[in-house]
Amino acid sequence: ARDQARALASRPAVTRDGVTVEVGANVGSVDEARTAAANGADLAGLVRTEFLFLDRDRAPDADEQESVYLRIAEALGGRRITLRTLDAGSDKPLPYLPAPGEANPFLGVRGIRHSLAHRAMFAEQLRAIVRVARRTPVSIMFPMVTVVGELLEARRMLDEAIGGETPDGLLVGMMVEVPAAALRARDFVPYVDFFSIGTNDLTQYTLAAERGNADLRALTEGLDPAVEQLIRAVGEAAGERVVVSVCGELAAASAVVPRLLAAGVRELSVAPSLVPDVKQTVRDA
Ligand code: PEP
Ligand code: MG
Numbered sequence: 001a002r003d004q005a006r007a008l009a010s011r012p013a014v015t016r017d018g019v020t021v022e023v024g025a026n027v028g029s030v031d032e033a034r035t036a037a038a039n040g041a042d043l044a045g046l047v048r049t050e051f052l053f054l055d056r057d058r059a060p061d062a063d064e065q066e067s068v069y070l071r072i073a074e075a076l077g078g079r080r081i082t083l084r085t086l087d088a089g090s091d092k093p094l095p096y097l098p099a100p101g102e103a104n105p106f107l108g109v110r111g112i113r114h115s116l117a118h119r120a121m122f123a124e125q126l127r128a129i130v131r132v133a134r135r136t137p138v139s140i141m142f143p144m145v146t147v148v149g150e151l152l153e154a155r156r157m158l159d160e161a162i163g164g165e166t167p168d169g170l171l172v173g174m175m176v177e178v179p180a181a182a183l184r185a186r187d188f189v190p191y192v193d194f195f196s197i198g199t200n201d202l203t204q205y206t207l208a209a210e211r212g213n214a215d216l217r218a219l220t221e222g223l224d225p226a227v228e229q230l231i232r233a234v235g236e237a238a239g240e241r242v243v244v245s246v247c248g249e250l251a252a253a254s255a256v257v258p259r260l261l262a263a264g265v266r267e268l269s270v271a272p273s274l275v276p277d278v279k280q281t282v283r284d285a
Pocket of ligand 2: 179
């Protein structure tokens with residue numbers, strides 16, 4: 001089965017009843033983008049841009065970001081890349097910003113909250129992403145969105161970075177990884193082209209169980225019914241126009257994939273080496 005999966009890696013993944021599911025890769029470097037291409041990824045469903053911002057003395061400027069994002073797109077042969085804006089916070093501290101000393105970093109100034117608190121840095125990243133989107137297919141998404149106001153403010157800043165004409169093919173979406181956003185998905189629908197469900201954080205916040213805590217693995221490793229219920233709610237809210245994707249680790253679990261598809265998920269994004277197997281799981285579904 002593994003050999004068959006590899007042989008078909010670059011072919012589309014179509015379910016038995018004829019539904020095409022895009023299978024992308026989560027990448028955190030140019031090298032991982034190369035691995036993703038070699039494994040037949042249909043797109044980069046999640047580019048974790050943090051890798052460019054951590055372990056250095058100052059934030060990368062728009063020129064540097066632009067060139068790295070373009071290299072990722074090139075490594076993928078011009079397939080669509082989903083650039084997630086910086087998902088920093090005191091769980092992933094940046095050496096050049098003062099440490100806020102939060103007692104609960106996962107409940108603190110993370111993701112879009114962090115970007116809206118450091119606007120010059122956010123605007124610089126948006127400028128880089130817009131430039132890249134003028135040259136290659138780009139989706140942009142915002143992490144940790146909790147309320148509609150955050151999405152609207154991020155979109156307003158994106159419009160400012162765009163200036164005049166919107167780049168062809170630019171899609172705008174948000175991660176759904178906070179239960180409040182999943183429960184209120186309908187409110188966000190008018191302002192997005194896609195939802196990308198981050199099951200790592202959605203599970204953590206739904207079950208009040210820290211991701212990565214080995215003692216809580218029994219709670220966090222599978223698809224919990226409460227999380228599944230939230231994913232179904234997002235699928236229902238999304239309707240026909242808004243694409244629902246899953247980019248957390250669960251998207252690679254073969255027992256879980258059919259349940260995600262049943263909930264309306266039409267795109268999966270997984271670690272680059274897992275793309276061929278996940279495509280095969282889709283074909284068997
Ligand atoms: C997630 O939360 O599921 C996700 C994909 O984002 P990250 O793992 O980078 O937090
Ligand atoms: Mg997350």
